[in-house]
Structure formats: structure tokens, C-alpha cells
Amino acid sequence: MSQFDSLSKGMLSISARTDETDGLVVQWVGRSDERDPAEFLNPYLGKLAGQAGKSPVVVDFRRLEYMNSSTIKPIIRFVQALAANAPKVTVHYNATQKWQAISFDALRTVFLPLKNVHVVG
Amino acid sequence: MTPSTPTLRIWRWGVDTNAVAAWRVVFLNAIILTFFVAGFVYTLLFESVGAYFHAWFVFPIMVGFAIALVLNRVGLFRVARIVHILLFDGVVAFYAASFGEATQIHFLLLGAITLSLALGGEREYGFLSIALVVPVAAWLVLEYFDFHVPYVPTVDVPPDWAQLVSRIVMLTTAVLLFLSMAYLYRHTEDLEHDLRAALAKLEGEMVMARDIRTVIAPRPIPLPGFEHAALLLTKGDEGGDCYDLIPDTAITPEPRGTYLLIGHLAGQGVAAGLAQLLLQTTTRTILTAQAASPEVVELGKTIGAIEDAMTQPLAELGIDEPIAITLVRLERGGKLSLAGTYGALLMHRWKRRGQHGAVEVLHPTRDTAQQRDVERGDRVLLYTPGVHSATLQEQPLGHDGLAAKVAQVCNVLQPIDQTLTAVRTQLFGYQRHSDALLLMAGREDLFASIELLPDWSSVDRVREQATALFAELPAAAADAGLMTAIELTENAVKYGMGDAAGLHPCIELYVNPSLIEIAVVSRAVDPQRIGEAQRLIDRINTLGTAEELYVERMAVLAKEDVTGSGLGFLRISHEGGFTLSYEQEPDAFYIIARRSLDA
Numbered sequence: 124m125s126q127f128d129s130l131s132k133g134m135l136s137i138s139a140r141t142d143e144t145d146g147l148v149v150q151w152v153g154r155s156d157e158r159d160p161a162e163f164l165n166p167y168l169g170k171l172a173g174q175a176g177k178s179p180v181v182v183d184f185r186r187l188e189y190m191n192s193s194t195i196k197p198i199i200r201f202v203q204a205l206a207a208n209a210p211k212v213t214v215h216y217n218a219t220q221k222w223q224a225i226s227f228d229a230l231r232t233v234f235l236p237l238k239n240v241h242v243v244g
Numbered sequence: 245m246t247p248s249t250p251t252l253r254i255w256r257w258g259v260d261t262n263a264v265a266a267w268r269v270v271f272l273n274a275i276i277l278t279f280f281v282a283g284f285v286y287t288l289l290f291e292s293v294g295a296y297f298h299a300w301f302v303f304p305i306m307v308g309f310a311i312a313l314v315l316n317r318v319g320l321f322r323v324a325r326i327v328h329i330l331l332f333d334g335v336v337a338f339y340a341a342s343f344g345e346a347t348q349i350h351f352l353l354l355g356a357i358t359l360s361l362a363l364g365g366e367r368e369y370g371f372l373s374i375a376l377v378v379p380v381a382a383w384l385v386l387e388y389f390d391f392h393v394p395y396v397p398t399v400d401v402p403p404d405w406a407q408l409v410s411r412i413v414m415l416t417t418a419v420l421l422f423l424s425m426a427y428l429y430r431h432t433e434d435l436e437h438d439l440r441a442a443l444a445k446l447e448g449e450m451v452m453a454r455d456i457r458t459v460i461a462p463r464p465i466p467l468p469g470f471e472h473a474a475l476l477l478t479k480g481d482e483g484g485d486c487y488d489l490i491p492d493t494a495i496t497p498e499p500r501g502t503y504l505l506i507g508h509l510a511g512q513g514v515a516a517g518l519a520q521l522l523l524q525t526t527t528r529t530i531l532t533a534q535a536a537s538p539e540v541v542e543l544g545k546t547i548g549a550i551e552d553a554m555t556q557p558l559a560e561l562g563i564d565e566p567i568a569i570t571l572v573r574l575e576r577g578g579k580l581s582l583a584g585t586y587g588a589l590l591m592h593r594w595k596r597r598g599q600h601g602a603v604e605v606l607h608p609t610r611d612t613a614q615q616r617d618v619e620r621g622d623r624v625l626l627y628t629p630g631v632h633s634a635t636l637q638e639q640p641l642g643h644d645g646l647a648a649k650v651a652q653v654c655n656v657l658q659p660i661d662q663t664l665t666a667v668r669t670q671l672f673g674y675q676r677h678s679d680a681l682l683l684m685a686g687r688e689d690l691f692a693s694i695e696l697l698p699d700w701s702s703v704d705r706v707r708e709q710a711t712a713l714f715a716e717l718p719a720a721a722a723d724a725g726l727m728t729a730i731e732l733t734e735n736a737v738k739y740g741m742g743d744a745a746g747l748h749p750c751i752e753l754y755v756n757p758s759l760i761e762i763a764v765v766s767r768a769v770d771p772q773r774i775g776e777a778q779r780l781i782d783r784i785n786t787l788g789t790a791e792e793l794y795v796e797r798m799a800v801l802a803k804e805d806v807t808g809s810g811l812g813f814l815r816i817s818h819e820g821g822f823t824l825s826y827e828q829e830p831d832a833f834y835i836i837a838r839r840s841l842d843a
Contacts, residue, residue: 156703156707156730156734157700158700158734158737158738189726189727189730191730191731191734192731192809192810192811192812192815193734193808193809195798195801195809195811196801196809199798199801199802203802220723221720221723221724221819222723222724222727222819222820225818225819226815226819229794229795229798229818230798232795232798232799233795233798233799233801233802234802
């Protein structure tokens with residue numbers, strides 16, 4: 124049984140597990156289109172960032188079908204929190220989906236100052 | 245030609261089929277015979293007690309009856325019927341007068357029986373009951389007032405002679421009545437046979453006419469740029485309404501427009517079917533010929549040409565009434581032209597307000613084509629007089645009545661055939677007096693209008709509609725359209741409110757082969773938010789791209805603790821590739837996102 128809680132809200136589910144190679148793997152699946160996702164994402168992701176500690180982290184958005192603009196801010200905050208402790212944070216997105224390609228391209232620019240964050244499409 | 249159906253003429257008062265008519269003739273004569281037999285019995289009874297001989301009246305009755313037979317034979321059925329009734333009256337009156345209370349009661353009872361049959365719906369017996377009751381009742385009234393009508397003169401003959409003559413006369417009467425009854429029955433059988441033959445011939449023609457109407461009914465062919473549905477409710481097999489759909493590609497390689505034709509032709513059976521076929525062929529031929537002209541021919545001239553070409557063939561088919569047609573041309577851009585000699589066209593305008601729009605009724609004229617623009621969401625309903633002349637409790641539906649019913653059910657979110665079915669449902673209960681044709685058309689553009697209630701489930705409804713609407717688009721365009729629709733919806737639900745009139749924000753999704761347009765109308769929005777939205781959209785449009793602002797905003801989100809993401813419009817523009825604009829009205833604020841599909 125995983126030591127990390129998972130989150131399920133509406134059509135969105137987030138699971139976390141440890142992997143020998145990648146360290147902590149956080150996977151986003153489904154759609155994030157709640158009215159105010161920060162309400163439930165910030166506490167959950169904050170706790171997860173705290174639990175991740177100094178292990179490498181992979182945040183996998185490749186199975187995320189849609190996210191509204193209100194989801195972007197919690198994601199930025201989550202990656203920033205992870206980057207503060209983790210030696211390496213890898214963000215995976217699906218480059219074949221145009222919306223993901225554009226969104227994560229922009230996020231790559233935002234994360235440029237964070238040298239340990241890699242956005243991979 | 246109308247087939248000869250003689251027996252229908254005589255029995256039209258209440259009998260529907262010839263077989264029934266035949267049996268009624270037999271039954272009527274059986275009743276006559278009963279009276280005479282009864283009279284015979286009475287005569288014998290009275291003679292046995294030495295009464296006078298009263299049977300002399302049988303001879304004039306016989307003569308009258310013979311006259312009725314002759315009248316029947318020559319086809320004067322109604323006159324024969326009246327003579328029958330008068331004979332009844334004569335017989336009844338005489339018996340009632342001659343044989344006292346027993347006979348009177350006898351006739352009164354028979355009158356009551358026939359009256360009950362008449363009240364039960366057998367109207368034929370109404371006359372019989374009158375014939376029975378009236379003379380007896382009249383006689384009783386006269387007797388009540390002690391007014392004695394002199395009895396019919398009697399002949400004082402020796403009893404032996406009287407008995408002999410009486411019996412011979414009555415027996416002869418009985419035989420003649422049996423013979424006449426047999427003759428009538430046989431005659432009725434002949435008439436029935438003739439009628440059945442005529443009906444079979446007519447039915448054959450009707451089947452052929454129906455076949456022709458089936459064959460010429462337009463197939464559900466695509467009309468470029470438009471969708472359509474038609475509903476033809478026939479009243480009978482005689483003539484009536486017909487229609488045709490003629491896409492421009494069928495008549496010319498150069499797109500000029502799609503033609504909708506509705507027509508009403510008189511006539512019956514095969515002739516009517518042929519006339520309708522002729523109308524379709526003639527119209528297509530003329531349109532094809534006109535398509536060769538370098539200029540678009542005025543629609544009124546097309547109507548005139550069709551009328552001219554149809555006059556002679558219709559006369560040869562025995563159809564004298566003038567042809568009645570309406571012709572509509574729909575051009576791809578939405579321009580509508582209407583001309584004709586009858587019928588009407590109803591335009592239901594869809595208005596961007598989340599409300600039903602206005603309905604306009606156009607009456608075609610022969611000489612001058614009327615022009616209108618069919619916008620997206622509008623519905624055009626062509627219909628024949630059989631629709632608006634339908635009645636409910638003797639009140640005609642009328643053009644305005646139809647317009648009101650169409651306004652109730654016209655829903656742009658429904659497929660056009662479902663809308664037409666809904667219109668038909670509205671007409672249930674109305675009695676049609678002729679064929680009724682409804683032909684509805686609208687622009688083929690995909691369109692959805694969704695009212696946004698102030699709860700988050702609106703997002704799901706928009707997602708569902710947008711996913712369906714954009715399903716045929718390339719994946720990138722469909723994703724971008726979906727994202728834009730949801731972002732605009734989220735904004736409207738968060739910040740838009742219902743106005744005093746109870747109107748909620750509304751989103752409209754529109755797709756045609758070259759464009760996606762998504763428009764959201766918000767009401768009662770905070771002026772500060774409107775100002776912010778206007779400034780941001782202006783800034784994006786000034787820069788020509790939102791990329792810089794998008795990344796800039798992301799950076800702000802990364803650094804500062806701001807309220808809200810403020811990314812919605814930037815995503816729509818940068819991620820979705822949409823161009824944003826806005827419109828402001830006193831009670832509404834529109835944000836419109838457009839994306840070209842041409843690239």
C-alpha cells in the first residue's frame with residue numbers, strides 16, 4: 124500500500140507512488156475543470172511536496188485530458204515547492220496534444236529559473 | 245372523369261356503402277309488405293263480422309308503388325323515395341281511419357320502433373317513423389276534438405263477392421309486392437355490381453396515383469449549405485400538394501442556389517399524379533435552361549415560364565384550374581428569394597439573446613421576388629394553404645396562429661426534422677380540409693445556444709454540446725474550441741448574473757466549414773470587470789498575439805500571490821488561436837471568439 128494519499132475530485136484523479144528509478148511519481152489523470160481547483164489542490168499538493176522530501180520527483184501530466192486556467196496556478200506552486208527540496212523535478216506532458224504543448228511550453232519558460240526542473244514533452 | 249356511382253346518390257343521406265343500401269331497400273319493402281299483409285288480415289277479420297269492404301284503395305296504392313319502381317328504374321331515386329313515403333302515408337292514414345283503435349295502435353307501435361331506430365343513428369327510419377306516426381296522430385287528434393272526417397266511400401256489395409274480390413285483390417297485392425321486392429333487390433344487386441366495378445376502376449387509378457406521388461416525392465438529398473425536412477399530410481387521393489428540392493448542382497455546375505418548389509394541383513387520380521410529375525419536370529427543365537444564361541434570372545420570370553409551359557398539358561389532362569406554385573431560391577450565403585402564386589413562407593429568426601426571435605410571414609407574389617437573409621439559427625417554413633386553413637372548433641389556424649405555434653417549438657438546438665415534427669404535434673386536433681405541406685429549411689451551419697445557469701453544471705453541459713458540435717473538426721481545432729467554450733463559460737458562470745428580466749448568461753457555439761465562433765453574453769456584470777476584459781482584449785489585439793502576455797502572466801502567477809489566474813482570455817488567444825472581440829449593449833456584454841478553419 125502506497126504511503127501517499129491519492130486525490131479524486133470530479134473527473135480528476137491524482138496518484139502518487141515511489142519508483143526505484145524515478146523516485147516519487149505523481150500522475151494526473153482525467154480533467155481538472157472544477158470551479159476553484161486551488162481549494163483542494165493546494166492542500167493536497169502541499170502535503171505531497173512535503174512528503175517528497177529530497178527524493179527526485181516525476182510529475183506526469185500525459186494522461187491529463189484538460190485543465191482550466193484556474194488549475195495552472197496550483198501546478199506552478201506545486202512544482203516550485205518540489206523544486207525547493209528535490210534534486211530533480213521532471214514534468215512530463217503530451218506534446219501531441221496542442222493545448223498541452225502550448226501550456227507546458229509556457230510553463231517551461233516560467234520554470235527556467237529553477238535549474239532542477241525539467242519540462243519534457 | 246368522375247366515375248358513375250348512381251346508388252351513392254340515392255343513399256347519400258345516411259348510408260355509406262352500397263351493400264348496406266341494397267339491404268335497406270329490401271328491408272323497406274319488407275315493411276311495406278308487412279303492412280299489406282296486416283291489412284289483409286284485418287280485412288278478413290272485419291269481413292267475418294259483416295263489415296264493409298275497404299280494399300279498393302289498394303289499386304291506387306299499387307299504381308303509386310309502380311310509379312316508384314319506374315322512378316327507381318330511371319334513376320330518380322330521391323323522388324322514388326318520396327313517393328314511397330307518401331304511399332306509406334296513404335296506406336297508414338287509410339288503415340288508421342278505417343279499422344279503428346287496434347290498427348292505430350299497431351301503427352303507433354311501428355312508428356315508435358322506427359323512431360327509435362332513427363334516434364339510434366339510422367336516419368333512414370326517421371322518414372318512415374314520420375310516415376307512420378303523423379297520419380295516425382293526426383287522426384287521433386281530430387277524433388279527440390270530435391271531428392269526424394268522412395270515411396272513404398265504401399262499396400256495398402254482396403258478401404260473397406266482397407269476400408272473393410277482397411281475397412283476390414289482397415293475394416294479388418301480396419304477390420306483386422313480393423315480385424317488386426325481388427325486382428328491387430335484383431336491381432340493387434345490379435347497381436351494386438356496377439358500383440363495385442366503378443370503385444375497383446377508381447381504386448386502381450388511386451393506387452396508381454399514389455404510386456406516382458410516392459415516386460415523385462423528393463428523396464432526402466443534400467442541399468448545399470442548407471438542411472431541410474418536409475412533411476406532406478395528404479387529405480385524400482385527389483390532387484393536392486407536392487414539392488421538389490432542386491440543389492444547384494443538379495442544374496448547373498456554377499452554384500446559383502438551391503431551389504425549393506411547392507405546388508398545389510387540382511385533378512384526381514392518375515391525372516393529378518401526372519400533373520405533379522409534369523410540374524417537377526417542367527420546373528427542373530426551365531431552371532436548367534435559365535442556368536445557361538450568364539445572368540441569374542429573376543425568380544418571377546421563372547414562375548411565369550412554368551405557368552406558360554404547364555397550361556396546355558394540364559388542359560389535356562382535363563385539369564382546368566390554374567397551377568399554384570411557390571418557388572424559393574436559397575443561396576449559400578443565406579440570401580433567400582421568394583416568388584409564386586400562392587402559399588406562404590414563415591421565417592423564424594433566432595436572436596442572440598437566448599430568447600426566441602421574431603416570426604415573419606411572407607406571401608409570395610408572381611411578379612416581384614421578395615428577398616431576405618437567412619442567418620444562422622433561422623428557420624424557413626414553407627407551407628401550403630392546407631396548413632393555415634386547418635380548423636379547430638371551426639376557427640381557422642391562420643398565418644398568425646401558425647407563427648405562434650412555430651415560435652413555441654422552434655429550437656435551434658434540435659435537428660430540423662425534429663423541429664418540424666414538433667410543429668406537426670402543435671397542429672394535432674386541427675381538422676385539415678385539403679393536403680397540407682410543410683417544408684422547413686435552415687442553414688447547415690452547426691449551432692448551439694446554451695443558457696448558463698449560475699451553477700457549475702453549466703460547464704458540463706457546454707462541454708457536452710461543444711464536444712458534439714466540434715466532433716467533425718480536426719483534433720487541434722476541436723480541442724481549441726472546447727477549451728475556449730469552457731473558459732468563456734467558466735467566466736460567465738463566475739461573474740455573470742441573471743438580469744432583472746430573469747435572463748441568464750448564454751453561450752452560443754457556431755461552426756461552418758471555415759469558421760468556429762463562440763460568443764458568450766453576460767448580463768448584469770460588474771462594470772469594473774467589463775473594463776478589465778475590454779482592456780485585455782484590446783491589448784491582445786494591439787499586440788497581434790497573446791504569447792508575450794501569456795508567458796508574462798504565468799511568471800506573475802509564479803511570483804506573486806494574486807487572486808484568480810487571469811489566464812482565460814490569454815489561453816483562448818494563445819493556446820486556442822482564437823481572435824477575441826467584444827460588444828456592449830445596455831443590458832448585455834458580449835465576448836466573441838473566432839477562429840478560422842481555412843488554414
